[in-house]
Amino acid sequence: GAGVSQSPRYKVAKRGQDVALRCDPISGHVSLFWYQQALGQGPEFLTYFQNEAQLDKSGLPSDRFFAERPEGSVSTLKIQRTQQEDSAVYLCASSSGTEAFFGQGTRLTVV
């Protein structure tokens, strides 16, 4: 596609519910990143993939957060048993090594 695509754009979840956020990177981009952006803050790194390998997950805030990229293309960020503090915009970015291109994000609201 023309850019990084994320779905859904908006998600409202009840506390305790599991959610899955999808990212379609730019075709051919080896690197894929997930960031979390709280209201009024800059994006914070969550995790990084190179192809299907998850090379860095140091930013995942708890074991309720899990990300995968099984075929080295589409990635899914899963949050189990959502809490109110998980409310944020989740950004996906892909890169071929020179510049990171960001999707529009998924705004997650936990009620």
Place this chain on the structure above:
Amino acid sequence: GDSVTQMEGPVTLSEEAFLTINCTYTATGYPSLFWYVQYPGEGLQLLLKATKADDKGSNKGFEATYRKETTSFHLEKGSVQVSDSAVYFCALKRSNFGNEKLTFGTGTRLTIIP
């Protein structure tokens, strides 16, 4: 650890005014430095970058110079337009092969009034 400190906003200027948004960083080694912009309803876009000391990044009339001695990368524009209204993020990337993660500042919201 790495960190980026950005001038707090919001910043409101009149059209054609001079703009400076301050950014300083803390990092080991020699990071690359970036300014990203987020227009209303859109995703983050790279505005400009600099990869080594004394480099100047420029795009769309914006400029920033990588100053290692002051660990700064201030964003400037000589004459702002209404269309420049957006949120601006300063960021760094350490030059580690295999991980290109970005560390962002908190962002500065810029509003230009006609």
